[in-house]
Amino acid sequence: DAGVIQSPRHEVTEMGQEVTLRCKPISGHDYLFWYRQTMMRGLELLIYFNNNVPIDDSGMPEDRFSAKMPNASFSTLKIQPSEPRDSAVYFCASSGRRNTEAFFGQGTRLTVV
Amino acid sequence: AQKVTQAQTEISVVEKEDVTLDCVYETRDTTYYLFWYKQPPSGELVFLIRRNSFDEQNEISGRYSWNFQKSTSSFNFTITASQVVDSAVYFCALSPNFGNEKLTFGTGTRLTIIP
DSSP, X not given: OOOOEEEOSEEEEOTTOOEEEEEEOOXXXXXXXXXXXXXXXXXXEEEEEETTEEEEOTTOOSTTEEEEEEETTEEEXXXXXXXXXXXXXXXXXXXXXXXXXXXXXXXXXXEEO | OOEEEOOOOEEEEETTOOEEEOOEEEOSOSSEEEEEEEEOTTOOOEEEEEEETTOXXXXXXXXXXXXXXXXXXXXXXXESSXXXXXXXXXXXXXXXXXXXXXXXXXXXXXXXXXX
């Protein structure tokens, strides 16, 4: 299996622009997670899906952030408009049924200038 | 509320030394899972171990071992005979009940192995 695939690996954008991060989970996994990693806040869960349905989005910082999972093999995290404080590494992870570990993608390093 | 504390921000040891990374957690749940992940310089997060709250047996996997003590709410990680490739940031994490949802991560310990 190819593992969790994220794209792009790096993104540099100007403040105010829309940014879309993409994730392909491991085939057959029911759960998909979006995490953000910053020096100040560490690793924090933004949102997670179960069977393509958003279960908990309480970690989404504000309305500028949105996430979708239109099918079992694809998810997006969108930031519109982006701000410099959104600069971080964004990780997507997936896991199988309950009681199984989450596997992480390689992350997208986002820089908003 | 759940909390994971990794008090050691950075540790440096000379190659072949043993090193223990501490993890202390807080939860009101009676059932929960604990995890360790490794983040090497390349940046990805690599799963190392998952332990449920009912299983207090220590685990050994090669040079890695884990000591889970419910009485002290600790889940410590020991690397024996450390190698340069062990240099990474190590994260301890906690999830509620029997689920893998909502991992709460500690702040990580940066381990540097000096050749």
